[in-house]
Amino acid sequence: MKLTYLTFFLALATCGPLAGYAAAQNYPAPAMTEAQKRKTLLPYIRAATNCVARATLAQPNVVTLYQQGKLSDAIYATGGSCTAEVTAMAQAHDQLYGAGTGGAFFKGPYVADLPRAVLKRVKGELDKRVAEVERAAAVQRAETVKAEAAHRVAVENADKAREMLRDRMYECTTKQVVGLLRSSESAEVLATAAMTICRKEIDEAIEQTVRANNLRFNTGLTTEVIRPSLLETVRKNVVTTAVQAKATGGAPNTSAPASPPAAQPASPSTASLSGTIVTECLKTVSGVQKGKVQDRDTRIKTMLDLCRPEIETVARKNFLASSGKTIDEARSEVAALALKDARTIAGPEPTP
Secondary structure (H helix, E strand, O other), X not given: OOOOHHHHHHHHHHHOOOOOOOOOOOOOOOOOOHHHHHHHHHHXXXXXXXXXXXHHHOOOOHHHHHHOOOHHHHHHOOOOOOHHHHHHHXXXXXXHHOOOHHHHHHHHHHHHHHHHHHHHHHHHHHHHHHHHHHHHHHHHHHHHHHHHHHHHHHHXXXXXXXXXXXXXXXXXXXXXXXXXXXXXXXXXHHHHHHHHHOHHHHHHHHHHHHHHHHHHHOOOOXXXXXXXXXXXXXXXXXXXXXXXXXXXXXXXXXXXXXXOOOOOOOOOOOOOOOOOHHHHHHHHHHHHHOOOOOOHHHHHHHHHHHOHHHHHHHHHHHHHHOOOOOHHHHHHHHHHHHHHHHHHHHOOOOOO
């Protein structure tokens, strides 16, 4: 139940300023006019109110209560902080108006006017504090906006760096595969040799891929944890390049890692990426994320982002295999299928 001025007075009277106060008896009536009595009592009233005002400002939540229009709650919370001042006021009132009048004055007119009197004293300081709080909040909002903008730029730059390093990695492996074709070794052997020669480029591309995805999705995955799956994805792409290079006599499609020929896919509503390098990549990335990334949407985004090279590879393959489809249509089709597979692999939505 919300405190009232009466309960405030009772609390002070039993455990606060008036607890040790006893009305003086048989005070001689001073020969003073009413104006003189008020003038004599006024310093005591001011001292008591000033004390309550200081105690109110000292309340830890006073600014919040003031903003909510509940300053009286902060006044009530001052309790017995002003025992001496309130007792002196009540005794002075007894001396001026008669024994027992001090308590009645305190719990009546004084307490009734206390919120107004305290507000008059503290309003300037509280307005200043509110302005400081609002300025601090505005600064915080500006810093948040600035940090978010810087994060977006950092993500964009990290993505660009990842694409550049990825392209350089595959340029290196493709060049080495073509240069090693005369050895008549299998595609697997050629790919292994090419990846060994291009080890630096591969390491840099993998590290930047992990860095870019951690920056974008805040997943916290380490290179050591995800490196095996990414390295396997690179190996499959390099083997595919080697297969194509051997089949064409050293002229692989270098615009993107190629994949073995396949039948023309059906429409997105009935097609499936099952068995393709996209599905294998999605499964691998999903397995790496187990126990580390709890949010389902974040897991799906990370799976799709890490498997973008495989999605692009299959999209280009489908584009080349179809005479009536643009490259953008092929990309959209494979992206839709990849999203469908990623959702399936990630599992159902968590129940609320």
